[in-house]
Amino acid sequence: MAEVKLFGAWGSPFTHRVEMALKLKGVEYEFIEEDVRNKSPQLLQYNPVHKKIPVLLHDGKPIAESLLILEYIDETWEDGPSILPKHPYDRAMARFWAKFLDDKCVTTLWKACWIPGEEHVKDKEEAEDCLKLIDNELKGKKFFGGDNIGLADIAANFIAFWFVIIGEVVGIELMTKDKFPNLCAWIDEFVSSYKEYLPDRDKLTEVIRARYLEASAAK
Numbered sequence: 091m092a093e094v095k096l097f098g099a100w101g102s103p104f105t106h107r108v109e110m111a112l113k114l115k116g117v118e119y120e121f122i123e124e125d126v127r128n129k130s131p132q133l134l135q136y137n138p139v140h141k142k143i144p145v146l147l148h149d150g151k152p153i154a155e156s157l158l159i160l161e162y163i164d165e166t167w168e169d170g171p172s173i174l175p176k177h178p179y180d181r182a183m184a185r186f187w188a189k190f191l192d193d194k195c196v197t198t199l200w201k202a203c204w205i206p207g208e209e210h211v212k213d214k215e216e217a218e219d220c221l222k223l224i225d226n227e228l229k230g231k232k233f234f235g236g237d238n239i240g241l242a243d244i245a246a247n248f249i250a251f252w253f254v255i256i257g258e259v260v261g262i263e264l265m266t267k268d269k270f271p272n273l274c275a276w277i278d279e280f281v282s283s284y285k286e287y288l289p290d291r292d293k294l295t296e297v298i299r300a301r302y303l304e305a306s307a308a309k
């Protein structure tokens with residue numbers, strides 16, 4: 091049987107995207123925990139361009155960048171639920187939203203929640219603009235692609251789980267039901283249906299709290 095290894099970090103949403111896909115497909119893998127502050131020579135060897143986790147190693151061949159890894163998993167292990175839909179248009183849409191989430195939403199939400207200061211109000215407005223676009227996209231749908239979970243849902247795990255916790259730790263409630271009803275319904279569905287693919291909530295809250303205290307003390 092082909093050997094599958096995942097270099098990742100426990101609290102990383104990008105790593106969890108890959109773990110979720112592997113688990114959905116029923117692929118057995120070895121998890122190798124990386125310390126992103128002290129990267130292993132193996133990680134630097136397998137991802138010399140970005141030097142980031144996650145990296146999937148399949149039969150000794152490395153694949154970096156979580157969205158590309160998700161597509162690789164979908165194409166390599168055809169059993170189990172499809173991560174990308176069949177129709178080219180639906181595939182393009184799934185990729186469009188996954189790309190928007192990574193190119194725009196991650197940084198915008200991060201700035202709005204984590205970095206205080208004068209820019210904060212502008213950052214919060216920008217984050218709400220992103221969330222509004224996602225809320226509109228999810229209108230009348232259970233998941234981004236319709237009835238089944240797919241690429242964009244897995245990519246949006248950081249909104250469903252990480253940023254809800256970050257908001258609690260930092261004391262900012264960005265994703266309210268009155269402003270983003272469709273997004274909040276999607277979050278409820280995602281978290282309740284796929285709980286076993288998410289990290290322990292209490293432990294993650296403590297990790298995020300510790301990082302926030304550390305970041306605040308360093309200012």
Ligand SMILES: N[C@@H](CCC(=O)N[C@@H](CS)C(=O)NCC(=O)O)C(=O)O
Pocket residue numbers: 099102103104126141142143144154155156157
């Ligand atoms: N675009 C990358 C982002 C991965 C990423 O940001 N990983 C972080 C941990 S969550 C990392 O490795 N950071 C180390 C660094 O930036 O040096 C992906 O989707 O895989």
